[in-house]
Amino acid sequence: MEAVRRYDILDTPPDGAFDRVSALAARLFDVPVATVTIVDSDRIWFKAASGLDGVSQIGRDPGLCASAILADGATVIPDALADPVACSNPLVAGSMGVRFYAAAPITTPDGHRLGTVNILDTRPRVISEAEMETLSDLAAIVLDEMELRLSALKAVRTEQERRKAEQRARTQAERDKASLAAFASTLQRTLLPPALPVVPGLELACHYQTASPQDVGGDFYDVFPLGGARWAFFLGDVCGKGAEAAAVTSLTRYTLREAAQHHEEPEAVLAALNTALLLDASIGSRFCTCLFGFLEPAADGGFNVTVASGGHPPAYRLHTRPGGGAEVEPVHIKGGMLVGAFEEAAFTSRTFHLGPGQGLLMYTDGLTEARLADGTMLGESGVAAFLARRTGPADATALVDDAVALIQGLPQDVGDDVALLALSVPPVQAVGGHGVSATAHTTAAPVPVDATGPSGEKD
Known part of the structure; x- marks a missing residue:
């Protein structure tokens, strides 16, 4: 019974190969009925039958096939009415009136008999040894077909399992990717200020995008009060990405905030x-x-x-000329070394005035390292040239919007994180003694989300 279950043949639909075996047996032996049967625990199931319409199975006991599979070789009953077991079989005692029966067992390579190939006649007859060998060959052909079918089933099931495993892996990978992106986005938000503050007389705007939704970026920025009317700001970029870069970013942000409370000079x-x-x-x-x-x-x-540089690209101070066009001044600070690379690192600062109608744009190197159509990097000169071509006002909102438009207009996606922070002083006639608040957002995809000030009202 375990062997029968292993071949998974019971109750399968008709199959041409098995039907041809039963038809061939009927012709070879000139009998009205020939069948291919599988013996189940309580029934004889017909996989194929020639000359036996409307019958798909019969009870196992008393049975011709059930008796035949108990023998090692072929079974021959010349006259079923004279056989004490076969005489009570429905095919013999019923309207069909079977008198002759011969069967060859369908035997597996490991010796299990699954069923039989049978020939039946309504008159008594004898069968030669050569004919019994032919019947045994037909039973072997049936087994070969079953083996082929079993191999095909196994191949199909293996393929199905492989596809299911791949689908499970893809589903899990998509879940992991979504979880990682959500984690990265959440972690990124904790490393950036949730909102830029209100600074009286100053407009603030920022923009942040990461190169990949799965990676936590290392860019950072902040603006915060120091007491009285003084404020501090910073923008920077940690080497690398991921959890380690996030740890450095967190330490950097909180260290800068704390140190700013105790030092009067930005280089300190x-x-x-x-x-x-x-x-x-x-x-x-x-x-x-x-x-x-x-x-x-x-x-x-x-x-x-007063701004100090630790190996960072220069900021740009801008104002609009009376006749149109922008005047762009790079805020170069010579001598500033990388932060955290050398024990005796030196830092320098520069002081300048940001007057009414002027703006200051700061950025990370994801902007300067963006690629042009010919594959070259935009570079600091490209950023300066772009700003010089601007025709709009030098307010923070416009500066960030134009820089974002520059990024989006490049033929290739930005390969690194980009952070932008802009400050601007409204023109004299627009100064009303109030500040501008802007909510800072992060995005884990290359689609930018901005935070701008009063001109654009994109809070």
Whole structure:
């Protein structure tokens, strides 16, 4: 019975190969009925039958086939009415009136008899040894077909299992990818300010996008109060991506915020960050570039800005000329070294005035390393040339919007994270003594989400 189940043949639909065996047996032996049967635990099931319409199975006991599979070789009953077992079979005692029966067992290679190939006649007769060998050959052909069918079934099932396994793997990979993206997005939000503050007389705007939704970016920025009318800001980029970069980003952000409360010079703040990164053994060889600055209100409604550089690309100060076009000044700060790379790192600062109608744009190197159509990088010169071609106002909102438009207009996706932070002082006639708030957002995909100030009202 286990062998019968293994071949999975019971109750399968008609099959041409088995039907041809029963038809061939009927012709070879000139009998009205020939069958291919499988013996189940309580029935005889007909896989194929020639000359036996409307019958798909009969009870096992008393049975011709059930008796035949108990013998090692072929079974021959010349006159069924004279046989004490066969005489009560429905095919013999019933209207069909079978008198002759011969069967060859369908035997597996490991010796299990699954059923029989049978020939039946309504008159008594004898069969020669050569004819019995032919009947045995037909039974062997049936087994060969069953083996082929079993091999095909196994192949199909193996393929189905493989596809199911692949589908499960794909589904799990998609779930893992979605979970990783959600985790990266959540972690990224914890590394950036949830909203830019309201700074009286100053407009703020920012933009952040990561190169991949699965990676936590290493870019960071912040603007925060220091007490009185003084403010601090920073923007930077940690080497690398992922959890380790996130750890450096977190340490960097909180160290800069804390150090700014205790140092009057921005280069001293970067020096404190340099020491903190070198002292933390978990950081390893991670370092960062950074712009850190202080803002103090000036009498003309603008701000005096003192900014230090730790190996970061220059910021750009802009204002619109009276006749149109933009005047662009790179804020170069020579001598600033990478933060967290060397114990004796030196940092320098520069002080300048940001007057009414002027703006300041800061960015990470994901912008300068973006590729043009010919494969070359945009570079600092490309950023400066783009800003010089601007025709709009120099307010923070417009600066960020135009920089985002530049990124989106490039023929290739940006290969690195990009962070933008813009500050601007409204023109004198627009200054009303109030500040601008902007909510900072992060995105894990190359589709930018902006946070801008009052001109665009994209809060």
